[in-house]
Amino acid sequence: MKASRFFIATLKEAPADAEIVSHKLMIRSGMIRRAAGGIYSYMPLGLRSIRKVEAIVREEMNRAGAIELLMPAVQPGELWQESGRWEQYGPELLRLKDRNDRDFVVGPTHEEVVTDIARREIKSYRQLPVNFYQIQTKFRDEIRPRFGVMRGREFIMKDAYSFDKDAAGLQVSYQKMYDAYVRIFTRLGLHFRAVAADNGSIGGSGSHEFHVIAETGEDDIAYCADSSYAANVEQAEALPLLAGRAAPAEALHKTPTPGKAKCEAVAELLGIPLQRTVKSIVLAVDRDDGTDVWLLLVRGDHALNEVKASKVPGLAGFRFATEAEIVEWFGTPPGYLGPIQTKKPVRLVVDRTVANMSDFVCGANEVDFHYTGVNWGRDLPEPEVADLRNVVPGDPSPDGRGVLSMCRGIEVGHVFQLGTKYSDAMNATFLGENGKPQPIVMGCYGIGVTRILGAAIEQNFDERGIIWPESIAPFEVVLCPMGYDRSETVRAQTDRLYEALLAEDIDVILDDRGERPGVMFADWELIGVPHRLVIGERGLKEGKIEYQGRRDTQAELLTIEQVVSVVTGKIRAAKAV
Missing domain, CATH: 3.90.960.10 (YbaK/aminoacyl-tRNA synthetase-associated domain)
Incomplete structure (x- = not known):
């Protein structure tokens, strides 16, 4: 990609309503533009990162045996009335009527629709287990949308739904999804924790949230540094701080x-x-x-x-x-x-x-x-x-292996063991091996695709802008030629380097806009491209090209012969799971 044929629209300042780092930097870098409160257009740079997140999610879901489909964003209200969530879900559920006065909703999630599919299509235990997933736009009418894509009203989500014949099968499906999520967030290059969580409005029995660790996170997480224990503060068990009750020593x-x-x-x-x-x-x-x-x-x-x-x-x-x-x-x-x-x-x-x-x-x-x-x-x-209280730092860990510490997290994924909550309500049954109808046992598994962008930025930024992990950066490498439009030597070497990187399947952009070096560097540091190569006449006379990683404090000189292998090696090492 050449910058002159792309669309780059960086801003020096963020709007006044941008409250947190990711919101400010996504607007300043030209990744998003506000359409309405909590609703954004994803500009070309932002969409490139979204598509990279989706590709990793899709690969790992397919690897885990899930099957992709696509369900409607606008759903029949009668399904929500049947499940009991028409009233239960509250004002976040955007309700509307069609020209025939029939009730519909703009889906915040798809349990009802997928359960309707299952009861129509799954007839026998021989068809189980099965796991359907989609990557789809959702809408939740937040009372106070804020923080850009972190708490917007419209967002892209990956949601999957497993169907099993019994609880033991659900445990297997749940573990497959849990393991897939660990692989997904590892490949995305994020520092994360999986924590025990409350099921909330989704319902069901057990669940885990996946949190990106960041100081700006909305959720408090309790964890034990000496073990694998971690839980959302809403779920974290608070053990008694007194081993037993002492005998009275005072009068009332x-x-x-x-x-x-x-x-x-x-x-x-x-x-x-x-x-x-x-x-x-x-x-x-x-x-x-x-x-x-x-x-x-x-x-x-x-x-x-x-x-x-x-x-x-x-x-x-x-x-x-x-x-x-x-x-x-x-x-x-x-x-x-x-x-x-x-x-x-x-x-x-x-x-x-x-x-x-x-x-x-x-x-x-x-x-x-x-x-x-x-x-x-x-x-x-x-x-x-x-158990009525919130845990605090220093409390004994419920697993008995140390004490609890606290950190902040941004929820980017959630896996639920639904059981038969929806299949009972909507009569989704199958014929078991005994020939009798049995309720399908369900699980559901969500990932906030667009929220991942904001969470990644909250974890990876500095005073100059975004620092993307290689796996989801809009571009992996930017070429910054000095005098591309004036020097034939610079132009020729830059074009050769550009073609060589493309041949290695590197996602590279060549900045041929003719901007001054300071403007060019500032734009790409704000956008957060992980690797930058500067090509100038002075360096080329010595057979050198300047390389600097986005996290590096100093540039280094590489020979023309080694530059492609060094940069591709760094990218592949960073993206390796």
Whole structure:
């Protein structure tokens, strides 16, 4: 490719609404242009990188035995009504009607459509297992699209769906996809972690997220440096920090704490560690016949994990109680709440660590007072116990092999064990070996193709611009001739080098635009091409060409004879799995 025949549209400044590095650099480098909030046009440079991501994904999916198809972006609403997600999915689901007043959706995902295909086409166990995948545009009507392609409304996704006759078969299919994802993200040149995750709105049993590690990531990841354990903070198990409960050593006492509504303030007033206080959180669950009020307790220095709380039996669909409800049940506004002598009975659940505490401090359900010396079994009945809190750095790893650390990650892939959630709802069955109908056991597996571009940039940039991994750079090598339009010697050598690299199947662009060296170098550093060759008359007189890798701080001189083999060797080594 020659630059004069391509389309390069770099910008010196990013628009004011570009908040994070990848958004700024994708716009400045000319990879994307905004069409509407959360909706972008992918310009020629951006599309080249997308196609390279897609090629790696497609190769590894095919290698894992998945079969490609293409499903419609606009889906019949009746399928979503049948699965139960028409209402469940919420306002992110873009609903529309056709001229005949029939309901349709612009698909955010394709479980319903692929399950409909399966129930129509799969009749016998002999057709199983099978795994269908596609690379398709999705749309999710985000309430606040931001961060460019990281949280857009329209995006390209690879989604695959496995169909098996039983749970054992699903485990095999799931592991094949898990292994394929490891190969994909390794080939993409990304630093990533696979972490145990919550299934969210997709449903099912077990799942793993694949995260690109980056400080700007939206997700907190807990991991153990001494083992392979890693989990999204929503899923990471919090073990009790006390091995057992000590015997009471203090008497229960109602202690004045004037104006001290926070655990931190109470601890400071009493001169005790924050870890001896207990935090009260009041939740409500609305029923057809009224409202249930729950009191959850976590240690004063810990935070409630809402995902874990929602999994406590009876707490699905909870909301935080209003101040009026809190006063009605506890007789006091927030800040002085506790489990002793509530005004009306509440359901009490405590975190594992709280269950092992003794002589702790909690609210007295009276303004300006807290109880000190509180103990289970003496002052309170033995509680219902659950894992309710977020893990923190230094917590013991659930696998018993060290302690937890925290990092930030950008989710770029997710694999789910769906089980029979959709096949049960949509009556997708097959005839088993016993001749009886059985529900198909499903898994689903997604990769955010366009999001990978943003994630790769968040992990690979400097003050000059993007630093692409070789595998997904729009071009692998750029030739920067000095005076291409003025020097026959430079032109001839550049053209020979260009043809030699093309013959080695190297994705090379020749900058023949006639720009000044400073402008030319700045453009390609911003765009992030991994390898640059500078061809000038002075160097050619000595038989040398200047080479510099995008991550290198200094250029080096290579002989004309060695330049092709050196550059191709670097590229192939970087792309080798």
